[in-house]
Amino acid sequence: MTIRSPSPQRDxxxxxxxxxxxxxxxxxxxxxxxEVLLIDRNNYHTFVPLLYQVATAQLEPSxxxxxxxxxxxxxxxxxxxxxxxKRVDFHHKLVDLGDNLIxxxxxxxxxGATFHDYGVPGVAEHxxxxxxxxxxxxxxxxxxxxxxxxxxTSDDQERQRLMTFAIVGGGATGVELxxxxxxxxxxxxxxxxxxxxxxxxxxxxxxxxxxxxEFSQRLGNYTHRHLGRLGVQVHLNAKVTACSDQGIELSxxxxxxxxTVVWAAGVTANPPTLAQPSHQKAKGKLALRExxxxxxxxxxxxxxxxxxxxxxxxxxxxxxxxxLQQGVAVARNLRRQLASESPRPFRYLNKGRLAIIGGYGxxxxxxxxxxxxxxxxxxxxxxxxxxxxxxxxxxxxxxxxVQNYIMGDRALRQLSAQTYFxx
Amino acid sequence: MTIRSPSPQRDxxxxxxxxxxxxxxxxxxxxxxxEVLLIDRNNYHTFVPLLYQVATAQLEPSxxxxxxxxxxxxxxxxxxxxxxxKRVDFHHKLVDLGDNLIxxxxxxxxxGATFHDYGVPGVAEHxxxxxxxxxxxxxxxxxxxxxxxxxxTSDDQERQRLMTFAIVGGGATGVELxxxxxxxxxxxxxxxxxxxxxxxxxxxxxxxxxxxxEFSQRLGNYTHRHLGRLGVQVHLNAKVTACSDQGIELSxxxxxxxxTVVWAAGVTANPPTLAQPSHQKAKGKLALRExxxxxxxxxxxxxxxxxxxxxxxxxxxxxxxxxLQQGVAVARNLRRQLASESPRPFRYLNKGRLAIIGGYGxxxxxxxxxxxxxxxxxxxxxxxxxxxxxxxxxxxxxxxxVQNYIMGDRALRQLSAQTYFxx
Numbered sequence: 001m002t003i004r005s006p007s008p009q010r011d012x013x014x015x016x017x018x019x020x021x022x023x024x025x026x027x028x029x030x031x032x033x034x035e036v037l038l039i040d041r042n043n044y045h046t047f048v049p050l051l052y053q054v055a056t057a058q059l060e061p062s063x064x065x066x067x068x069x070x071x072x073x074x075x076x077x078x079x080x081x082x083x084x085x086k087r088v089d090f091h092h093k094l095v096d097l098g099d100n101l102i103x104x105x106x107x108x109x110x111x112g113a114t115f116h117d118y119g120v121p122g123v124a125e126h127x128x129x130x131x132x133x134x135x136x137x138x139x140x141x142x143x144x145x146x147x148x149x150x151x152x153t154s155d156d157q158e159r160q161r162l163m164t165f166a167i168v169g170g171g172a173t174g175v176e177l178x179x180x181x182x183x184x185x186x187x188x189x190x191x192x193x194x195x196x197x198x199x200x201x202x203x204x205x206x207x208x209x210x211x212x213x214e215f216s217q218r219l220g221n222y223t224h225r226h227l228g229r230l231g232v233q234v235h236l237n238a239k240v241t242a243c244s245d246q247g248i249e250l251s252x253x254x255x256x257x258x259x260t261v262v263w264a265a266g267v268t269a270n271p272p273t274l275a276q277p278s279h280q281k282a283k284g285k286l287a288l289r290e291x292x293x294x295x296x297x298x299x300x301x302x303x304x305x306x307x308x309x310x311x312x313x314x315x316x317x318x319x320x321x322x323x324l325q326q327g328v329a330v331a332r333n334l335r336r337q338l339a340s341e342s343p344r345p346f347r348y349l350n351k352g353r354l355a356i357i358g359g360y361g362x363x364x365x366x367x368x369x370x371x372x373x374x375x376x377x378x379x380x381x382x383x384x385x386x387x388x389x390x391x392x393x394x395x396x397x398x399x400x401x402v403q404n405y406i407m408g409d410r411a412l413r414q415l416s417a418q419t420y421f422x423x
Numbered sequence: 424m425t426i427r428s429p430s431p432q433r434d435x436x437x438x439x440x441x442x443x444x445x446x447x448x449x450x451x452x453x454x455x456x457x458e459v460l461l462i463d464r465n466n467y468h469t470f471v472p473l474l475y476q477v478a479t480a481q482l483e484p485s486x487x488x489x490x491x492x493x494x495x496x497x498x499x500x501x502x503x504x505x506x507x508x509k510r511v512d513f514h515h516k517l518v519d520l521g522d523n524l525i526x527x528x529x530x531x532x533x534x535g536a537t538f539h540d541y542g543v544p545g546v547a548e549h550x551x552x553x554x555x556x557x558x559x560x561x562x563x564x565x566x567x568x569x570x571x572x573x574x575x576t577s578d579d580q581e582r583q584r585l586m587t588f589a590i591v592g593g594g595a596t597g598v599e600l601x602x603x604x605x606x607x608x609x610x611x612x613x614x615x616x617x618x619x620x621x622x623x624x625x626x627x628x629x630x631x632x633x634x635x636x637e638f639s640q641r642l643g644n645y646t647h648r649h650l651g652r653l654g655v656q657v658h659l660n661a662k663v664t665a666c667s668d669q670g671i672e673l674s675x676x677x678x679x680x681x682x683t684v685v686w687a688a689g690v691t692a693n694p695p696t697l698a699q700p701s702h703q704k705a706k707g708k709l710a711l712r713e714x715x716x717x718x719x720x721x722x723x724x725x726x727x728x729x730x731x732x733x734x735x736x737x738x739x740x741x742x743x744x745x746x747l748q749q750g751v752a753v754a755r756n757l758r759r760q761l762a763s764e765s766p767r768p769f770r771y772l773n774k775g776r777l778a779i780i781g782g783y784g785x786x787x788x789x790x791x792x793x794x795x796x797x798x799x800x801x802x803x804x805x806x807x808x809x810x811x812x813x814x815x816x817x818x819x820x821x822x823x824x825v826q827n828y829i830m831g832d833r834a835l836r837q838l839s840a841q842t843y844f845x846x
Contacts, residue, residue: 001577043571060483069615079618082571148466148505154424192492195502392826403815 021304022110024327170206179358444727445533447750593629602781
């Protein structure tokens, strides 16, 4: 069945993906002279930077997921459709949902990235990732199940395996998760499981020679020391060659017995299946003009992690501020096209970078100044609470953090897998 | 493997089930001269009376689930084990977990009740129930999926089926859910789904001639009128003969096309599999002495919905206050047995009953006075917030309710099934 626009006399803009870029583009198109249809497989926008706090039982899942429809209330030209996109046909201007076809006049591809295993065997089957709310809940539930099992077993070796958590990847996600996991195990888990005389082992494996390579070497060293103080074992120049339900193997022949392996080592673009091949760059990203239009199609834009954009000779990093700014720029260019004006080039305004380690530690690089310590930690928290959608989430996240840090405990309930996944 | 007590010189009390009765018994045994082991398949205690508010997106799931281990912190003789009990052997005094055996000296069976389909075909496969947190989340997600699909379909008949919600059973659960569902559909759902010109149909089917039969006929009539004002269609004397994915069939030949059928028509006791048959009464409940011990075994107690207890010639209703009082009484009798004293008879102190309808309506029967209206509504909310375990839940539940009632909206996010169940 072909789903026509409710106002066939107006152009229809279809946006695929309600992540930072797509959700922003839809909001910036409120009131435009076109029907906008935003499509996502979930009916919520995920605030990905805080997923690691869901995975470590710091935040309620619903605080990092904002219902798309609630945000679009009152934007009368913007509609939402919860669906999985099967294929995009640029020639016929159709988005194929399997059982339905959606015709479009303009298209915005904002489907983000997915995890990349770099060909390491066993990663897809056995490792946890942290790209979606479901991933975060799975990881949280799994950690709690490991603790429950470890509390009950009388086999010392098995208990050690259950309480070993290996994180592969020393970028922002790996560092954040390692710090938060160590804090959780030493805090709430230790109090809730008096049977566990040992609070578990968190191992962070980085293939390169420094943590957080997007920051300076000095901040990488600071991060290494700070994680060490939190009880995280950092292994640099560690190359993982295999992953199984027993743990991981390294290129130097070492093996780490771990019931939990988290893969935070890298991502690849996640474009929809295309009926006509499009020019793709590094990591499968779609090639763009400087106006964010696809090289081949005037009426198709791509933004965020699925798009390859170069500025001053360098590819833009896959970070939320870049996707948000691109969402605004695409909406502006679409309005120009609707008014028969030509789109304008996009320029990314880099306001700096921050990463959080945990235990009052963070690193930052803002306006050319590199700094590590509690100021970067506090700035990270404040920036993220400001960008969170919805005043209710902001308030509750702030209150939860205050409670967590004052009590040194987890306010959030230690609910295990069966709540969500078992019958 | 047989799991021995960490202090083999002391008696071991095993409690199966961390519902109202079992969780209370464990807490009341803190400091007793025995090792206490509480077993439940979930690592949390579920506050069942508020599940209908989770199912209707009023409350966060974690607010009605309290982590057992957190509550037991500091009770050094009480341990928790997350496991499924396969069988109980009274003669050998063993609880069988499948791969492990737990020996006990005293046993408390507090495994509650499960839904009962009265032999109506299709109920087990197609109907939703509301006995666990998972049930509540499944129902919430399903309602939201029905709305998403209804917003998208161009088939009027299908849209009507998707937006019809049939609730079978006119007791407290059915009435509460019907009222809350009608409020949800007319409030947040209507605002979030401008495509839906019709806000859905809630049908409540009661096999008897009055709603809330445990209250007076006058309050049943008041409940009927009040639900009508909220937009609920009440059918009295309606007997459901079949349930399918298309809806339900009634004994008078009528059929209701409904994508959602909730079975709130009754429960049956849910004892563990017993190696030696025990005397069972109505609805499979275990027969008790007046001391709450099993008729056949001095060292085994049963409490709550799994136990049959008669007082003044009437069976005790399966309500939380009865289970809580029994939990306290069992702990007291166990302490007496440990001190070689004989257990004492249990007496239930009935403080009255309350039921909530929604829309500022409720009914109550307290100290022989029957009343319906906003006072009963308010009393229901206050009593339940007081009995909720944990100050954090109490505060957040209160704040959520205030926000819901002031805004006429749902503070909670409209997250759909994919968060929890799909990949």
